[in-house]
Amino acid sequence: MNYIIGKNPVIEAIKNDREIDTIYIKSGEKEERLKYIISIAKDKKILVKEVDKKKLDMMSENANHQGVLALISEYKYYEFDNLLEDIKNNREKGKKNLILILDRIEDVHNLGAIVRSAYCASADAIIIQNRRSAQINQTVEKTSAGATSYMKICRVSNLNDAIQKLKDSGIWIYALDMGETPYFDTDLSGDVALVVGNEGKGISTLVKRNSDMIISIPITGKIDSLNASVSASIAMFEVVKQRMRKK
Structure with missing residues (x-):
């Protein structure tokens, strides 16, 4: 599995019905964009897990994940x-x-x-x-x-x-x-x-x-x-x- 990070990429991946296995969200108090991601993910029946920031840092290799990371299938190039x-x-x-x-x-x-x-x-x-x-x-x-x-x-x-x-x-x-x-x-x-x-x-x-x-x-x-x-x-x-x- 690959992953994408950041609010906008994850939101657009959900909207475009990309094959998403799990979305990881930073635990604790959430700002509106993260709440929105949780809402639309649940509407699409995508599994959402809350994890601490250290876990997200490790999964994203310390990239700027903005509190969200999605495990997705390999990118499908257009023929x-x-x-x-x-x-x-x-x-x-x-x-x-x-x-x-x-x-x-x-x-x-x-x-x-x-x-x-x-x-x-x-x-x-x-x-x-x-x-x-x-x-x-x-x-x-x-x-x-x-x-x-x-x-x-x-x-x-x-x-x-x-x-x-x-x-x-x-x-x-x-x-x-x-x-x-x-x-x-x-x-x-x-x-x-x-x-x-x-x-x-x-x-x-x-x-x-x-x-x-x-x-x-x-x-x-x-x-x-x-x-x-x-x-x-x-x-x-x-x-x-x-x-x-x-x-």
């Missing part, structure tokens, strides 16, 4: 083939697709922040690699504020094969990297996938080569790059802005 079918169905309904491709993002806090922003931007899915990349764990769940319970996250073994299949499905691939074309001068209102690269090495050469276009975020300060989660958020909400203006 990439199902995503390809979703793309087709969205197009038939007249809905534009927005997909985020993460090329070797290693920091779990970055991944969690990206998942949260992607959900807020109504992205359809996130694609990560199953090797040399951060995976969904309790830190990602907590950093995402529970968005992992709603976001479709696909895990693939070969990112370039996945990119080619997306292109075959009519998705335009835009890689966020150093370049001459600013993101705000690019039409991102169609079916798009945004590629965000590794925190230190950026996007791999082959992924850039397989992308349709390189777009950049202009940097005017002495530091030449942004945090990966910040870059992803800027680009995703540019897509949101352009689509809203075309309505």
Whole structure:
């Protein structure tokens, strides 16, 4: 069994009917959010146990658990083939697709922040690699504020094969990297996938080569790059802005 910690991640896991074995709540006087967790957990017939803070500290390996920890089944990644079918169905309904491709993002806090922003931007899915990349764990769940319970996250073994299949499905691939074309001068209102690269090495050469276009975020300060989660958020909400203006 895995576990998630923190009030928001646990609440969203309950609401989204994640497979929860047991919820552990700090014993003693409880603030309103913990009372709410107990209430909705009982409505869903989820076992709730009260334990002392030392027990929660030990179970969470001294992480900031906020007085609650839930034992859950292993995170279920979304099947990439199902995503390809979703793309087709969205197009038939007249809905534009927005997909985020993460090329070797290693920091779990970055991944969690990206998942949260992607959900807020109504992205359809996130694609990560199953090797040399951060995976969904309790830190990602907590950093995402529970968005992992709603976001479709696909895990693939070969990112370039996945990119080619997306292109075959009519998705335009835009890689966020150093370049001459600013993101705000690019039409991102169609079916798009945004590629965000590794925190230190950026996007791999082959992924850039397989992308349709390189777009950049202009940097005017002495530091030449942004945090990966910040870059992803800027680009995703540019897509949101352009689509809203075309309505």
